[in-house]
Amino acid sequence: MERQEIEIFLALAEELHFARTAERLHLAPASISQTVKKLERRFGAPLFTRTTRRAELTALGRQLRDELGPAYEQVRAAIARAGQGLRVGYMSAAIAERLVPLVAEFPARVSIRETGLADLCGPLRRGEVDLSVLPLPIEEPDLTVGPVLLSEPARLAVPADHAADREHFLFVQGLPAYWIDHHLPAPSTTARITTLPGFQEVLAYVAAGLGVAVVGAQTERLYPRPGLKCEQIKGVFRYAFVWRADDPGSRLREEFVRAAQPRA
Incomplete structure (x- = not known):
């Protein structure tokens, strides 16, 4: 499925109304209907039942919505993170000394901000930073501990x-x-x-x-x-570098963490 097809299907699955879906996506109603018919031909079965007033998901439509929706949200979140760059938190002047030269290798792509020891994991959990350098041990099930920086x-x-x-x-x-x-x-x-x-x-x-x-x-x-x-x-x-366990990460994060490792 192409991105626009996914967006149209998920929007219609939420709105359950062709005209409102078209208005929401700034598309012609005929384009919504044509896309749905194209998908139904591809799947070989109806995704919606239609009345003059609204649409209803079929069993296949509900299955596709439930499986496709969370995956698409992860993709959108990853795209958003890539667009905003990598936000790195630290809470020690010694760590800042190590991070600043690293950030210089990723101009306009990585930013750093100081966080507080009293709020050790808070900025990560609230999504204020994507990656943090924290003093170990960190034994939190929702966080992943990566390589040691210092x-x-x-x-x-x-x-x-x-x-x-x-x-x-x-x-x-x-x-x-x-x-x-x-x-x-x-x-x-x-x-x-x-x-x-x-x-x-x-x-x-x-x-x-x-x-x-x-x-x-x-x-x-x-x-x-x-x-x-x-x-x-x-x-x-x-x-060590720490990030949220449910964060699929990005190539930028991998590159940044790799650049922090000792070089032969």
């Missing part, structure tokens, strides 16, 4: 001028429990966890001696703050 050692942010309770850990609010558990330096029955609105608040609380935080090694260089220092601990932060 790895960095973990550090423990502590106050430089205060004694801090090293069993009191500060994290950004909204993070999954499994994410926090993964990044705690070691299992502890005495550890206390406080969540705060954002990463900058976490650093401010640490500098004030109100707790400690597990951060990436980038923090000292990219987020310097008086009264805060970072100590070496075991652990690694890994940042």
Whole structure:
């Protein structure tokens, strides 16, 4: 079936009226009728029953609508995404340093935007970005984890001028429990966890001696703050490409992710 045939069939299956379908598609009513007759000859059976007032789907017509409709919507969504380019989200200055040169290789086709750690998966789920670089682990059934873009050692942010309770850990609010558990330096029955609105608040609380935080090694260089220092601990932060599991993707996304991989 050609694209116009699909559009006419699906519009008529929704409107169930030849004149309204013609008006909706800005076509002559005769063109709608001719296209339907052509399809029915091709399938060897009626797709609609017709009266003077309206049309009704036959069993074959309903089957075709139910199978063709979702597939066509996926195609339309893919075309729309291709037209708008690839929108990539990130939430770390270190990731931005890696993404900006990549974006330069795809002029006018890829755009980036900063997202918040407190809304880890929200921009992807709401369709605000097509691809995101997120700190692992991501264990969400509706999201697919792709290749890792960047790895960095973990550090423990502590106050430089205060004694801090090293069993009191500060994290950004909204993070999954499994994410926090993964990044705690070691299992502890005495550890206390406080969540705060954002990463900058976490650093401010640490500098004030109100707790400690597990951060990436980038923090000292990219987020310097008086009264805060970072100590070496075991652990690694890994940042990977993530996209929606129901997103069929595009060649542009594949090219972009491939371009981010280390080159021999």
